[in-house]
Amino acid sequence: MLVALALTVLGAGPGEAQRRERGRLPRKWLLAGVGAVIGEAAALLYTHTSPGFNAQCSSNTCVSILSAAVGFGAGFLIGSEVDQLYNLRYRHAPPLTLRGQALPLSIIPNDISWRRGSLVAAGEQGVEVIATGPRMERGEVRARGLRGVASALPDPLANRLFVATSTGLFGFDLSGPRVAGGLLAGGEVSALDVRGDRAAIVTDGAVRLAQLANDSLSALSAPRGFQSRATDVVWDPDRPVVWVLTETALIALAVTDSGVADSLGAMAIPGTGRRLVLRGAWAAVAAGDGGAVTADISDPRAPRLAAQWNGARFVYDVAMSSGAVYVAAGPEGLYVLSLAPDGGTSAIGLTRGLGFVSALDSDGEHIILLDRAGGALRRIPIAN
Numbered sequence: 001m002l003v004a005l006a007l008t009v010l011g012a013g014p015g016e017a018q019r020r021e022r023g024r025l026p027r028k029w030l031l032a033g034v035g036a037v038i039g040e041a042a043a044l045l046y047t048h049t050s051p052g053f054n055a056q057c058s059s060n061t062c063v064s065i066l067s068a069a070v071g072f073g074a075g076f077l078i079g080s081e082v083d084q085l086y087n088l089r090y091r092h093a094p095p096l097t098l099r100g101q102a103l104p105l106s107i108i109p110n111d112i113s114w115r116r117g118s119l120v121a122a123g124e125q126g127v128e129v130i131a132t133g134p135r136m137e138r139g140e141v142r143a144r145g146l147r148g149v150a151s152a153l154p155d156p157l158a159n160r161l162f163v164a165t166s167t168g169l170f171g172f173d174l175s176g177p178r179v180a181g182g183l184l185a186g187g188e189v190s191a192l193d194v195r196g197d198r199a200a201i202v203t204d205g206a207v208r209l210a211q212l213a214n215d216s217l218s219a220l221s222a223p224r225g226f227q228s229r230a231t232d233v234v235w236d237p238d239r240p241v242v243w244v245l246t247e248t249a250l251i252a253l254a255v256t257d258s259g260v261a262d263s264l265g266a267m268a269i270p271g272t273g274r275r276l277v278l279r280g281a282w283a284a285v286a287a288g289d290g291g292a293v294t295a296d297i298s299d300p301r302a303p304r305l306a307a308q309w310n311g312a313r314f315v316y317d318v319a320m321s322s323g324a325v326y327v328a329a330g331p332e333g334l335y336v337l338s339l340a341p342d343g344g345t346s347a348i349g350l351t352r353g354l355g356f357v358s359a360l361d362s363d364g365e366h367i368i369l370l371d372r373a374g375g376a377l378r379r380i381p382i383a384n
Contacts, residue, residue: 092311093335096349100366100380103136111151112370112377114361118154118174119368120161121377127152127163129174132363136379142172143181150190160212162199164189169201171215184217185210193242195235198255200242205229207244209259221259226251232276241300245269245276245285252300267295267303271310279320282306282343286315292327292335294343306343311335319360319367321382324348326367328357334369354378 107123119130126146129139143149148166154174155162161172163181169189172181191202197212198220206223207230228247235242240255241264250273252264271290276283281298291310297303312329319326325345327335333352337345355371362368366379 093347093350096336096351098334098336098351098380100378101136102371103130103138103377103379105375105377106138107141108375109370109372109377110149110358112359112361112368113151113153114363114368115154116156117363118156119361119363119377120152120154121370122149122152122163124149127161127172129154129161130377136377140175142174143170146170148188151192153192153194155194158212160194162192162194164192169203169217171217182215184215191230191232193233193235198235200233200235202230202233202244207233207242207253209242209255224253231273234276234278236278236297236300239300243276243278243283243297245273247272249273250276250283250285250295250297250303252297252303254300265299265301265303267305269293270305270308271315274315275317277318277320282320282339284318284320284325286318286328288316289314291315292318292325292337292345294325294339294345296343307345309337309345309347311347316358317360319362321362321364321367324382326360326362326369328360328369330356330358331373333357334360334367 105121105128107121107125107128109121109123111122113120117132119132121128121130126141126144127149128141131137131139142161143163146163146165150164150166152164153162156174159174159176161174163170163172166188168183168187169185169192170181171184185201185203187203189201189203193200199210199212199217201208201210203223206225208223209220211218211220226246230244230246232245233242242253242255244251244253249266249268251266254262254264269285269287270293271287273285274288275286281296283295283297285293285295287293291308291312292315293308294306295303296306312327312332312335314330315327316330317328323339325337325339327337329335333350333354334357335350336348338348339345354369356373357369358372359370360367366381369378371378
């Protein structure tokens with residue numbers, strides 16, 4: 001009977017039915033077998049309860065074969081559509097299961113930032129400070145009432161919280177009773193990074209260096225513009241260099257006591273540069289529809305494109321750990337890429353079901369991601 005044939009196809013049949021792509025049995029064969037079983041069960045019920053009728057196929061054997069065939073065909077068609085959707089979703093990376101703690105936020109978030117044990121989420125209602133221990137816990141909300149909050153940066157060593165908005169850069173105490181903040185710089189501030197008492201700030205698409213002193217900020221250099229708008233800035237942890245990401249290039253700027261000197265080197269970015277992260281001799285760039293880009297920055301005078309991975313439709317943010325690049329792909333989820341010694345990347349897997357993954361950071365032991373649509377943080381342990 002067709003049921004026996006279906007079970008043979010599911011179990012030990014040749015060809016495609018016997019293969020388990022990425023450990024997954026094709027659903028067209030699974031549902032075809034289920035459909036055949038349901039069809040024959042319905043036929044058995046019919047033959048035991050119906051008095052029968054005069055027709056071309058009225059015998060028990062004919063009804064059983066026909067019902068199983070119809071069930072097999074219907075299950076095969078449904079399963080084929082399921083397989084097509086599966087292959088479309090995972091055409092660039094196999095499914096990967098990653099689990100961790102989820103923490104709903106009290107604000108509508110749009111960005112996250114982790115520095116030296118302090119984690120903050122910035123959004124429309126302000127900046128929520130997150131307690132990071134064995135479990136994440138919601139803390140106080142700073143910067144309530146500020147409009148156009150784009151991002152925030154904690155500086156726990158100096159108990160400072162910097163909040164970048166569409167109207168300026170504001171400073172708050174990271175912890176303690178003080179709630180009111182002060183305006184440190186005017187203009188549309190979209191990104192910043194701080195090292196000690198120096199701040200590199202992206203204001204109105206240009207970069208300038210400033211000196212921090214208590215609650216004041218004094219400019220060390222005039223705003224420096226580029227051929228395209230600056231989108232991110234990161235201090236080099238080991239050298240007196242500031243790395244600037246524009247919409248079209250990655251640029252290394254030498255830092256002097258008096259401000260920013262001439263460019264050391266630059267590299268064109270495929271796509272549109274959005275976010276930048278450094279780790280050792282490597283940089284990773286979220287390049288929007290240009291994918292995830294890795295660059296060798298061991299020589300700031302000659303940064304070199306190492307790889308471009310464009311499996312995601314749009315890359316919102318990136319994070320790096322030892323041997324891996326994490327890619328925030330919005331509604332697609334979180335891609336994990338292997339990072340080869342030469343900077344090349346290849347897909348390890350894709351984790352779906354994490355919401356709209358729009359921002360990433362790492363504390364060295366976990367990947368911290370923002371589900372913007374669900375208004376939640378997720379902290380996922382990094383596998384060794």
